[in-house]
Amino acid sequence: xxxxxxxxxxxxxxxxxxxxxxxxxxxxxxxxxxxxxxxxxxxxxxxxxxxxxxxxxxxxxxxxxxxxxxxxxxxxxxxxxxxxxxxxxxxxxxxxxxxxxxxxxxxxxxxxxxxxxxxxxxxxxxxxxxxxxxxxxxxxxxxxxxxxxxxxxxxxxxxxxxxxxxxxxxxxxxxxxxxxxxxxxxxxxxxxxxxxxxxxxxxxxxxxxxxxxxxxxxxxxxxxxxxxxxxxxxxxxxxxxxxxxxxxxxxxxxxxxxxxxxxxxxxxxxxxxxxxxxxxxxxxxxxxxxxxxxxxxxxxxxxxxxxxxxxxxxxxxxxxxxxxxxxxxxxxxxxxxxxxxxxxxxxxxxxxxxxxxxxxxxxxxxxxxxxxxxxxxxxxx
Numbered sequence: 001x002x003x004x005x006x007x008x009x010x011x012x013x014x015x016x017x018x019x020x021x022x023x024x025x026x027x028x029x030x031x032x033x034x035x036x037x038x039x040x041x042x043x044x045x046x047x048x049x050x051x052x053x054x055x056x057x058x059x060x061x062x063x064x065x066x067x068x069x070x071x072x073x074x075x076x077x078x079x080x081x082x083x084x085x086x087x088x089x090x091x092x093x094x095x096x097x098x099x100x101x102x103x104x105x106x107x108x109x110x111x112x113x114x115x116x117x118x119x120x121x122x123x124x125x126x127x128x129x130x131x132x133x134x135x136x137x138x139x140x141x142x143x144x145x146x147x148x149x150x151x152x153x154x155x156x157x158x159x160x161x162x163x164x165x166x167x168x169x170x171x172x173x174x175x176x177x178x179x180x181x182x183x184x185x186x187x188x189x190x191x192x193x194x195x196x197x198x199x200x201x202x203x204x205x206x207x208x209x210x211x212x213x214x215x216x217x218x219x220x221x222x223x224x225x226x227x228x229x230x231x232x233x234x235x236x237x238x239x240x241x242x243x244x245x246x247x248x249x250x251x252x253x254x255x256x257x258x259x260x261x262x263x264x265x266x267x268x269x270x271x272x273x274x275x276x277x278x279x280x281x282x283x284x285x286x287x288x289x290x291x292x293x294x295x296x297x298x299x300x301x302x303x304x305x306x307x308x309x310x311x312x313x314x315x316x317x318x319x320x321x322x323x324x325x326x327x328x329x330x331x332x333x334x335x336x337x338x339x340x341x342x343x344x345x346x347x348x349x350x351x352x353x354x355x356x357x358x359x360x361x362x363x364x365x366x367x368x369x370x371x372x373x374x375x376x377x378x379x380x381x
Contacts, residue, residue, distance in 0.1 A: 049327040052343060052351045052379045059093045061368065061376035064360070067107045067115075067144070071363035074109040074129055082374050088114075088131070091366045093378050097131030107144040111165045115144050126150070126167070135167040143181035146188075149203060151181035162203065173205045184218035185238055200224075200240070209240035221254040223273055235259065235275075244275035252288050255323070258308060260286035260294070270294070270310075279310035290324035291346050303331070305348070314348035326362040326381070341369070343379070352379070 060081045064070035068078045076088045076096055086105045090096045099105065099116070106124070107115040113126040118137035125137035126145075141153035145165060153160040162171040179190040179201055187200040192211035200209035200216070215227035223235045223243060234246035235254070250262040258270040258278060269281035270289075287295040293305040293313055303321035305314040319339065320332040324346060332341040333354050341359035342352040356369040362381075370376035 048347055049345045049351065049381055052328070052381060054377050054379055058375045058377055059089055059368075060374065061370055062374055065106075069108065070360040070368065071108075072366045073363070074112060075364065076109050076114075076129060077366075077368060077378075078105060078108050078114070079368070079376075089378070091364075091378065091380065096129075099127070099131055103127070103133070103137075111145040111148055113145045113150070113165050115142055115150075126165075135163070146181070147183035147186060147203065149183065151179075162205070171203065171205050175205075177201055177207075182218060184220065185222065187219055187224075187238060189216050189218065198226075208238075209236070217253060221257070221273065223254045223259070225251045225253065225259075233261070235273075243273060244271065252286070255288040255290060256292065256308065258289055258294070260288060268296070278308075279306070287321070287323050290329070291327055293324050293329075293346060295321035295323060295329070305329075313346075314344070322361055326365060328362045328367070328381075330359045330361060332359070343367070343369075 059079065061079050062082050063080045065078055065080055065086055071077070072091065075091060078086060078088055080086055088096045088105065102118055102120045103116045104119055105114055105116050109129060112129055113135070115124055116127050116133070116137070117124045121137060123137040124139045124142040125133055126135035128134045139152040139154055141151070141160065143151040149162040149164060149170060151160055152163050159173045159176045161169045161173055164170050177190045178193070178195070179188050181188050183203060186203055187208060189198055190201040190207065191198050197211035198213050198216040199207050199211040202208040213226040214229065214231070217225040219238060222237050225233055226236055227233050228246045230246070232246040233248040233251040234242055235244045235251070237243050248261045249264050249266065252260040254273065257272055260268055261271055262268050263281045265281070267281035268283040268286035269277055270279035270286065272278050283296040284299055284301065285297040289308060292307055295303050296306055297303050298316050301319070302316035303318040304312055304316035305321065307313050318331040319334040320341070322330040327346055328343050328351065330341055331344050331354070332339050340354045341356045342350055342354040343359065344350055355371065357371055357373070359369040360367055365381045367379045368376050369379055
């Protein structure tokens with residue numbers, strides 16, 4: 001697969017770590033800086049996380065596996081241990097189950113299924129959340145489950161099929177595609193046979209949006225970022241129709257009705273799904289919205305949070321800041337040699353000290369944070 005053309009959600013993580021960029025998961029990175037508004041206003045209403053609890057024991061934890069976003073899914077976390085092996089932890093920090101030695105987990109859980117490989121045969125199958133092999137390891141090529149289906153293939157001459165979580169074949173492909181088969185809102189990115197263009201594949205196995213773009217991302221809120229032949233970014237809907245002009249130097253995904261975009265002068269702002277500028281171009285960098293707040297960076301490289309009207313809710317004080325998820329966001333500071341991370345709530349109050357070497361986003365009320373390269377703690381609301 002031509003990874004430079006396809007931006008898979010499987011390969012994205014909301015972790016903030018040493019050396020990570022200010023913008024995570026964007027089509028391109030900002031290149032110039034601009035000043036930002038500093039008016040302070042009342043914080044968003046709604047449930048506010050007031051406390052975080054650390055688990056009673058540390059977990060052995062070295063890294064986020066390549067096909068994981070580092071968050072809990074269906075009550076389980078896929079993690080790597082010091083010896084390179086992978087394990088699923090539950091929310092209490094215990095190994096959820098023991099797999100046979102010949103089975104290696106490959107993906108997070110989605111639709112109650114996780115992909116595993118049989119190391120003796122090199123074939124893949126799927127386990128359930130109890131660790132039981134429910135779809136046998138008979139496939140030479142596979143994907144994780146998204147939108148209720150997964151891609152499977154049994155041999156070199158097999159064009160593949162889509163199966164449901166019960167292992168039943170629901171679609172037989174009549175042609176081969178170069179795709180990661182990550183379906184979002186019914187569509188998955190696919191690269192042209194010569195690898196120079198991308199389009200979108202539907203769940204019936206047909207090319208729903210032709211190969212015509214230089215770059216593409218998954219769909220969010222009925223819109224996807226794509227790049228045209230001139231190198232400009234814009235958005236299309238699930239019918240393949242352009243919903244904004246192709247005029248941006250870079251762009252992020254839609255969330256809560258807004259998407260961060262970078263103009264040709266290098267400044268970031270936010271547009272709505274009709275392409276109207278809602279928050280003016282004035283930021284050095286900008287993240288997607290979550291819980292009514294979006295992380296933005298000023299010309300000094302400091303991060304703060306604005307609301308959907310562009311008002312600063314949490315002042316510019318951090319070196320790194322992630323989108324809010326479940327009412328909590330990761331923030332970090334940096335000195336000459338190290339970076340330290342912690343968590344804040346939507347009112348900007350620190351819920352933990354800025355003490356972690358790596359901190360990942362909350363999902364399902366739990367997050368993982370590490371103080372060393374070999375162990376981590378689980379935090380819960």
